[in-house]
Amino acid sequence: MNVLIIGSGGREDALGQKIAASSLSPALFFLPGNGGTARYGCNIPCSVMDITGVIAACREHSIDYVVVAPDDPLAIGMVDALKAAGIPAFGPDRKAAQIEASKSFAKNLMRKYSIPTASYEVFTDSSEAISYAERQSYPLVIKADGLALGKGVIIAESRDEAISAIKDMMDNAAFGTAGQKIVIEEFLTGPEVTVLSFTDGKTVVPMVSSMDHKRAYDGDKGPNTGGMGVIAPNPFFTDAISAECMDTIFLPTIRAMEAEGCPFSGCLYFGLMLTPSGPKVIEYNSRFGDPEAEAILPLLDSDLLEIMMAVTEGRLEDADVKWKDLSSACVVAASGGYPDKYAKGKEITIGDTGDCSVYIAGAAEKDGKLVTSGGRVLSAVATASTLGEALSTAYKAMEHISFEGMEYRKDIGRRALEASDGV
Ligand code: AMP
Ligand code: GLY
Secondary structure (H helix, E strand, C coil), X not given: CEEEXXXXXXXXXXHHHHHHCCCCCCEEEEEECCCCHHHCCEECCCCCXXXXXXXXXXXXXXXXXXXXXXXXXXXXXXXXHHHHCCCCEECCCHHHHHHHHCHHHHHHHHHHCCCCECCEEEECCHHHHHHHHHCCCCCEEEEECCCCCCCCEEEECCHHHHHHHHHHHHHCCCCHHHHCCEEEEECCCCCEEEEEEEECCCCEEECCCEEECCEEEHHHEXXXXXXXXXXXXXCCCCHHHHHHHHHHHHHHHHHHHHHCCXXXXXXXXXXXXXXXXXXXXXXXXXXXXXXXXXXXXHHECCCHHHHHHHHHCCCHHHXXXXXXXXXXXXXXXXXCCCCCCCCCCCEXXXXXXXXXXXXXXXXXXXXXEEEECCCEEEEEEEEECCHHHHHHHHHHHXXXXXXXXXXXXXXXXXXXXXXXXXX
């Protein structure tokens, strides 16, 4: 069986390594892949946005099944095109992918179906947005409607900051067309939890909960990034909260999408905040998170490819989805300067990383060597019976990995460790 994974990050390497272990013994292809995936799969050079190129690659390599991992190709209808070409694919179709690609779509869905989320208004006119912002209390959250590489969210502490964010997004096109429409919403407080889930549009099976660390520097300081590390499970996400979320958020979302005529099939990512008035949705993503996938997939004790095919074929209800009773820690190594400007082409040395898995992200193969090619370069992931042990194994591995300018957060999991004693 030939399986193609679309994407080029650490998430795709983690998906690939887990799928490679399937009892279906798949041959793996990546489009475009990276220096890590080239070690056990065939990298196909092509843009993830080139629908015609992707279909041609599938034909050339006799691909039987495709996993579309990133948001952008999902949003333009990559899965629709693959299905029309007779190639089964994991991921939502274009209509369902709107749950991530359009924040106003997601917010209106939640309002219509009473799914708890921050109160909000949608604007397409900057002067109306400004006059609304002038009447709100602060902090206030301003979000570009479309996909903006995780950078389209501004937490404005004052009216001046809000107005300048609105002008940047709507008048100065700071996020291109993504900011022509904006959502202004209430600022929520509480611990954040990520819950990825498998869903075929009818059944939803949550994965182990996790905690991302989005800021670049220790102590949750510095600019927002794609994610600098993850721990799982998230100690704030108790069994009682999990049951509440199933009733108030997970199932209602799946049913709402079905009722709207766009059932969601694939991995639905729930970004939650556990507020003093209960769990609320901060965002939905239409795909596996990165680096959440790197932390969570090693905890899966079932066959990932079998589960994915059950999702695609609408028989998730009967699938076997088991988890190891372990904790996982993922620490990301980034190029100095990320998420702003950073150098590329630096040689990466990976020594003895013990029991740790290393997933490659922004790195390419050059003359038989691995060199940096992106902001988030790789991650070290360890699983163990306690979170403390998993973290110490992941951090020990980082001491055996080096490249010029390498940076990583030293406090991944600290807040979770503190909370584990208290919850
Ligand atoms: P998003 O791109 O929607 O995940 O937002 C990025 C980050 O902004 C989230 O992970 C939160 O930390 C923060 N955020 C987004 N919306 C809100 C909100 N309504 N209240 C407080 N923080 C928020
Ligand atoms: N780590 C956050 C995301 O993948 O959106």
